Amino acid sequence: MKYYNLKENDEQVTFSQAVKQGLGKNQGLFFPSAMPKFNNIDDLLALPLVERSVKILQPFVEGDLTKAELTDIVTDAFNFPALLQPISPDRAILELFHGPTLAFKDFGARFMAKCLQVFVAKDAKASGETKPLTILTATSGDTGAAVAHAFHGIENIRVVIMYPKGKISLLQEKMFTTLGGNIETLAVDGDFDACQSLVKQSFDDKYLATTIGLNSANSINISRLLAQVCYYFEAVAQISRTKSDLTNIVFSIPSGNFGNLTAGLFAKAMGLPIKRFIAATNANDTVPRYLETGEWTPHATVATISNAMDVSNPNNWPRVEHMLKSGIVEQGCVSSVSIDEEQTQSTVIQLSKLGYISEPHAAVAYKALQYSAVEGEFGVFLGTAHPGKFKDVVESILGQPIGLPKELADCIGEPILSKDLSADFSDLRSYLLA
Numbered sequence: 001m002k003y004y005n006l007k008e009n010d011e012q013v014t015f016s017q018a019v020k021q022g023l024g025k026n027q028g029l030f031f032p033s034a035m036p037k038f039n040n041i042d043d044l045l046a047l048p049l050v051e052r053s054v055k056i057l058q059p060f061v062e063g064d065l066t067k068a069e070l071t072d073i074v075t076d077a078f079n080f081p082a083l084l085q086p087i088s089p090d091r092a093i094l095e096l097f098h099g100p101t102l103a104f105k106d107f108g109a110r111f112m113a114k115c116l117q118v119f120v121a122k123d124a125k126a127s128g129e130t131k132p133l134t135i136l137t138a139t140s141g142d143t144g145a146a147v148a149h150a151f152h153g154i155e156n157i158r159v160v161i162m163y164p165k166g167k168i169s170l171l172q173e174k175m176f177t178t179l180g181g182n183i184e185t186l187a188v189d190g191d192f193d194a195c196q197s198l199v200k201q202s203f204d205d206k207y208l209a210t211t212i213g214l215n216s217a218n219s220i221n222i223s224r225l226l227a228q229v230c231y232y233f234e235a236v237a238q239i240s241r242t243k244s245d246l247t248n249i250v251f252s253i254p255s256g257n258f259g260n261l262t263a264g265l266f267a268k269a270m271g272l273p274i275k276r277f278i279a280a281t282n283a284n285d286t287v288p289r290y291l292e293t294g295e296w297t298p299h300a301t302v303a304t305i306s307n308a309m310d311v312s313n314p315n316n317w318p319r320v321e322h323m324l325k326s327g328i329v330e331q332g333c334v335s336s337v338s339i340d341e342e343q344t345q346s347t348v349i350q351l352s353k354l355g356y357i358s359e360p361h362a363a364v365a366y367k368a369l370q371y372s373a374v375e376g377e378f379g380v381f382l383g384t385a386h387p388g389k390f391k392d393v394v395e396s397i398l399g400q401p402i403g404l405p406k407e408l409a410d411c412i413g414e415p416i417l418s419k420d421l422s423a424d425f426s427d428l429r430s431y432l433l434a
């Protein structure tokens with residue numbers, strides 16, 4: 001399969017190039033040149049997660065990975081479940097937080113890491129020399145953990161994660177700074193924007209980028225999105241075990257950079273019976289305003305308790321827009337709702353009264369479903385993170401303690417291995433080249 005650059009259509013690359021490069025020329029996003037279509041959805045849904053996911057992903061990696069290689073990658077990457085939990089007769093949550101870092105990002109980051117591992121090894125075999133890669137990423141919390149755990153122990157891939165010193169929770173910090181080995185972590189004397197700026201400057205420095213083989217592993221990487229397509233199929237497979245009518249399934253997606261929505265639209269375009277999507281945002285409402293007015297007018301980003309969705313210029317939107325405008329999915333299949341802080345908090349309480357402890361991101365999606373789902377629709381909302389990752393905010397809303405999951409409890413006693421770094425690019429450059 002070839003992938004083309006949505007900004008510079010002439011740039012066409014293979015799957016392995018798209019994964020290694022991340023972005024195309026002029027910061028363009030890569031998009032598949034053809035959307036595979038499955039007519040035998042029932043047969044696909046009857047398969048176990050790994051076997052089904054291999055079939056879903058095979059056309060996308062054709063020419064770069066054999067079926068045996070893909071099977072090994074998927075078996076390794078998806079070694080934890082996506083669980084559909086009923087909330088009420090017509091609502092269910094798709095829990096995507098049963099991986100090692102308790103967030104949906106584990107699916108994409110693990111798949112990407114295993115793909116890169118194979119590509120680095122193949123390149124070394126073909127050229128007779130090993131060219132190590134450096135994954136450089138900035139995190140305000142969650143991404144760092146998913147990337148660190150996904151790449152930990154992978155040969156010839158060095159991971160450097162920067163985060164704003166003193167500005168993330170201790171729990172978040174412990175989840176990615178305690179691993180060691182090929183995972184290096186830098187506590188930057190600055191804010192998250194300063195960390196992002198250091199990443200950008202590194203990519204702009206062509207000598208540095210080629211010398212250390214830079215890659216960012218961020219959420220625009222096509223491999224991360226493709227992995228996410230598989231859990232929409234898994235959700236519908238689980239629904240099909242108890243429901244025979246699959247024509248009224250609606251997904252409500254807590255959205256920030258709109259990667260999850262993009263993956264859902266891929267699944268729909270491939271033939272999965274999903275009636276429509278609700279893109280749920282917090283107060284950062286560029287998309288709901290755009291869908292209503294046709295004007296793209298991002299405001300300054302607002303801080304909310306669903307902080308992973310505090311994005312006012314979502315970087316995956318061009319892919320969504322392309323699918324809607326080119327007819328890959330029907331124009332009207334995406335609506336969007338903005339949920340404010342008070343509604344988010346009251347929804348966490350409402351869900352707890354239904355016997356379900358949630359966190360703010362899932363609550364935003366549940367509330368959006370309550371607003372916009374109609375009679376007869378079966379609404380699934382995505383649980384993108386374990387409530388334990390947002391322990392403080394959930395406990396303060398509910399006024400009661402919630403337990404800490406084992407994955408978080410385990411790392412809390414480990415020492416932080418980070419080095420301090422100034423926000424000056426020349427310091428980072430020397431560090432990376434040393």
Ligand SMILES: Cc1ncc(COP(=O)(O)O)c(C=O)c1O
Pocket residue numbers: 103142219254255256257258259260261308309361384385
């Ligand atoms: C917990 C959580 N929910 C939702 C989102 C938003 O996902 P997306 O960026 O794919 O829209 C994120 C993104 O970081 C997240 O961490």
